[in-house]
Every structure is written in C-alpha cells, then in structure tokens.
Amino acid sequence: xxxxxxxxxxxxxxxxxxxxxxxxxxxxxxxxxxxxxxxxxxxxxxxxxxxxxxxxxxxxxxxxxxxxxxxxxxxxxxxxxxxxxxxxxxxxxxxxxxxxxxxxxxxxxxxxxxxxxxxxxxxxxxxxxxxxxxxxxxxxxxxxxxxxxxxxxxxxxxxxxxxxxxxxxxxxxxxxxxxxxxxxxxxxxxxxxxxxxxxxxxxxxxxxxxxxxxxxxxxxxxxxxxxxxxxxxxxxxxxxxxx
Numbered sequence: 001x002x003x004x005x006x007x008x009x010x011x012x013x014x015x016x017x018x019x020x021x022x023x024x025x026x027x028x029x030x031x032x033x034x035x036x037x038x039x040x041x042x043x044x045x046x047x048x049x050x051x052x053x054x055x056x057x058x059x060x061x062x063x064x065x066x067x068x069x070x071x072x073x074x075x076x077x078x079x080x081x082x083x084x085x086x087x088x089x090x091x092x093x094x095x096x097x098x099x100x101x102x103x104x105x106x107x108x109x110x111x112x113x114x115x116x117x118x119x120x121x122x123x124x125x126x127x128x129x130x131x132x133x134x135x136x137x138x139x140x141x142x143x144x145x146x147x148x149x150x151x152x153x154x155x156x157x158x159x160x161x162x163x164x165x166x167x168x169x170x171x172x173x174x175x176x177x178x179x180x181x182x183x184x185x186x187x188x189x190x191x192x193x194x195x196x197x198x199x200x201x202x203x204x205x206x207x208x209x210x211x212x213x214x215x216x217x218x219x220x221x222x223x224x225x226x227x228x229x230x231x232x233x234x235x236x237x238x239x240x241x242x243x
Contacts, residue, residue, distance in 0.1 A: 003028040003179055004049070004147055008058040011044060018044050019056070020204040026147070031173055031180040033190040035237065036200030036208070042183040045200075046149045049181070050076045062146065075145035077153045081132035083124040090120040093139045110138040113175060114168060130161035134168070141176060150182040154189070163221075166193060170218050187237075191230035192219055199236055209236050 002025035011019040018041045026032050034042050047053040049060055051070040060067045067074070083092045093107050111117050114134040124132055133153060140148055150169075154162040166189060173180055184190050190197050191213060199209040213229045220226065 002026060003063060004181070005061045005064075006045075006049065006058075007060075008045070008048065008056060010058070011041070011048065011053075011056040017204050019048075021206055022200075022204075024198055024207055024210075026179055026181050028179055029177065030195045031170075031182070031193055032196045032198060033194040034181060034183045034198050034200065035185065035187070035190055035233070037202040038185070040200045040202050041204065042200060043151050046076070046151050046181070046183060049147075050074050050149055052076075072143050073146045075140035075143065075148045077133075077136050077140050077148065077150045079152045079155055081124070081129075081136040083132055083135060085124050088121045088123055089116065089127075089135050092124070092135055093142050095139065097143065106142065107138075110141060113172065114138045128161075130157045130165060133157065133165060137168070137172065141172065141178075144176075145178070147179045147181065150180065152183050152185065155185070162189075167218070169193065174217065187230050187233050188221070190233060191226050192221060197233055199233075211236060 004026040006022070006024050008019045008022040010017060022045070034045070036042055044053070048056055049067075051067060051074065054069055062071070062073055084095060087095065089111070090104070090107050093110060094103060107120065108117070111120060114137055116131060116134055116138070119127070119131070127135065137153070154165045157165065169180075170193060172178070182193070194213045197211045197213060198207055199211065201208040211233060215225050215229070
C-alpha cells in the first residue's frame with residue numbers, strides 16, 4: 001500500500017476546472033518531484049493534500065486513512081518562508097505547538113541540522129533569504145510529519161544558495177526518514193533530487209508520465225546518469241508541449 005494515495009475527480013475554481021481525473025501515489029521514503037507547465041494545478045494539488053483547501057471531488061488517504069482538513073502528519077514549506085516578523089527563530093519554529101518538555105533541545109537540534117546553530121534568538125529581518133527558508137524547513141519538521149510537501153521552496157534564492165538548500169534537503173530526507181512531494185519548475189533540480197518525477201499535463205487530466213530516477217543519494221550534479229535523467233524529463237515535457 002502506498003503511503004499517500006490521491007484521487008482527485010475534479011477541482012474547480014468557479015467554472016474553471018483545474019484538476020480532473022488525477023490519480024497518483026507516493027510511497028514511504030520516496031522523494032517525488034511534481035513538474036508541469038505553469039497553471040497546470042501543481043500548487044493546487046499540494047494545498048488539497050495539506051488540507052488547506054477541502055473543496056474538491058475525490059479523496060486523499062495516508063496509510064489507508066482518509067484525510068479531512070489539516071493534519072500534523074503533513075508538513076508544508078511554501079515558496080516564501082512566511083515567518084512571523086515579531087517572533088525570533090526559535091518561536092517561529094515552534095509556532096502553534098504547545099510548550100512541551102525538551103522543546104528547546106529539539107529546536108536546537110533542528111537548527112543544527114539546517115545549519116543555523118546559534119540563530120535561535122535572531123529575528124527574521126536579520127536573516128538572509130536562504131537562512132529564512134532553512135527556518136521554514138525546520139518549522140515544518142518540528143511536528144515530525146510523515147509527509148513533507150514543498151512548493152518550489154528554493155525558487156526565490158540565488159543559484160548558489162539553491163544548490164546548498166538542495167543538498168540540505170537530501171540530507172534531511174535521509175536523517176528524518178521522511179516522505180517528500182515537491183513542486184519544481186527546475187528540471188536539473190528534479191533530476192538531482194527525485195526518486196520519481198510526476199509530470200502533469202497542461203490540460204486537466206490524468207498524469208502525463210511517471211518517470212523513475214533509479215539513482216542513489218547523494219548525487220553529483222555533473223554525473224552522466226543525472227544529466228541523462230534531466231534529458232529524459234526534458235523530452236517528456238517537450239512531447240507534452242509543456243515547454
């Protein structure tokens with residue numbers, strides 16, 4: 001049984017259908033990237049899985065249990081960090097969670113894992129864009145979700161920071177044994193990170209393709225197999241007229 005099982009019969013905004021007859025699954029421990037043309041419903045799909053939008057026809061289940069609304073088993077990292085500017089890093093990470101024994105130790109451990117040891121009392125305005133997104137990732141991991149959703153999480157940072165954050169994500173997936181579904185427009189990123197790439201058509205409907213990337217982690221960006229995976233993905237998107 002897949003960890004995450006998704007069947008969206010229809011999702012509409014008014015008279016416009018965004019998703020239709022879309023079925024996909026994510027297995028435990030997978031890092032799956034979701035790609036497709038702008039406006040094809042990738043971010044909408046993540047919102048449905050996260051329970052941020054429940055107005056759709058279909059069902060989503062986690063380990064066979066139907067999800068209704070928000071769940072602590074699902075973590076979400078947005079394109080922007082969305083930190084509370086009046087809270088320091090530590091309070092942003094624990095935002096909304098009841099105070100519990102060992103909480104500060106957990107926060108310190110997460111900050112160390114994301115490379116921000118010593119920043120617990122910094123305010124968001126004192127952080128770079130890449131540092132703020134690291135805090136957002138730590139916040140998502142704080143509740144120990146089973147599935148982490150990421151919506152183009154590195155799109156707003158420079159190229160060098162993006163590469164560092166990609167490497168960080170790979171390390172965290174291994175460290176936390178977490179399942180990841182990530183939206184990206186970057187084909188290099190999808191080939192570098194994914195165990196599998198799901199391709200959405202620009203016309204609402206079933207998945208266009210599910211492309212395995214049978215390579216171990218960590219991967220080198222200039223590895224021939226990674227470059228070939230990117231080429232295969234590019235050809236698939238070109239055939240779908242997504243590019």
